[in-house]
Amino acid sequence: METETLALAQEIDFSMWALFARATLTVKLVMLLLLVASFWGWATIINKHRQYARARRETRVFEEAFWSGEPLDSLYxxxxxxxxxxxxxxxxxxxxxWRRSHRQDGGAIGGASMRIDRSMDVAIQKEAEDLQRGLPLLATIGSTAPFVGLFGTVIGIMNAFVEIGQQQSTNLAVVAPGIAEALLATGLGLFAAIPAVIFYNKLSSDSDRIIASYESFADEFATILSRQLDAA
Structure with a gap:
């Protein structure tokens, strides 16, 4: 009997496509949702890597021009x-x-330094919002995908017990397909969540460093303009 059961189990197709095809509609929807989340997460990761690389490159090129000694008006x-x-x-x-803060006679309008700082702070905030757009999606995938996969696993195991009841048998050929289908949902949940968590942490750190470089540049630039205002 054991030999016959093992022979039947060996004949079952345990490929991912076969497991998906045998799954119930609910489990199939869970698997598809996790695959879409994984694809969406990887698309966001690749897009952010390109965006941050371009931002670092642009900053490096501009700061070289800024500190080259060229007059600020000419650079502007x-x-x-x-x-x-x-x-x-x-x-x-x-x-x-800075230019708006000067009168026609060349004198500076009061409060120029504060307005210049505020203008650059607003610009930095806009850039920060754009750089961080998409990161909450990775955080959401990383935190929810395992639970979505677990939901599919629970449904799959329930269906496996239903199959056991209908077949009136607990042999391997009856139990194995349902358990395998259920565990596939958990595997897909982890497949979507693990890269999302890893790259969310990395990209958040990269974003913070880029934004910090903007703030550092703004502070240095504001110091230069403030010095010129005091001299005027």
């Missing part, structure tokens, strides 16, 4: 009113307010 004119780089946009925000 070369950059234009609608720059594409993120650090450039912070610079333009501060420089635009």
């Amino acid at each position: 004119d070369d950059t234009g009113p609608a720059p594409t780089g993120r650090t450039e946009r912070v610079f333009v925000a501060g420089m635009t307010e």
Whole structure:
């Protein structure tokens, strides 16, 4: 009897596609949801890596030009009113307010330093929002995907017990397919969650460093403008 049961179990197809095809509608929906979440998470990860690499490259190029000794007015004119780089946009925000803070006779309007700081802070906040967009999605996938997979596993195991009751048998050929299908849902949940958690932590750290570089640049730039205001 044992030999016959093992022979029947060996004939069952345990490939992922076969397990998915044999699963009930609820478990199939759970698996599809987890696959979509995994694809969406990886798309976000790849997009953020490219975005952060471009942001670091733009910052490096602009800061080289900024500290090259070129007059700020010339750099502002070369950059234009609608720059594409993120650090450039912070610079333009501060420089635009700097120019607006001077009267026609060349004197500075009171409170110029505070307005310049505020303008650059607003620009940095906008860049921070854009850099961090999509990260909450990774956090959500990382925290919920295992539980969604566990839900599919619970449903799958319930169906396996129903099958046992209908077959009036607990041999391996009856139990194994249902348990395997149930565990596949948990596996897919972990497959979606683990990369999401790892890259959420990494990308959050990268984002914080990039934003900190903008804040550092804004502080240095504000110091330069404040010195010029005091000299004027």
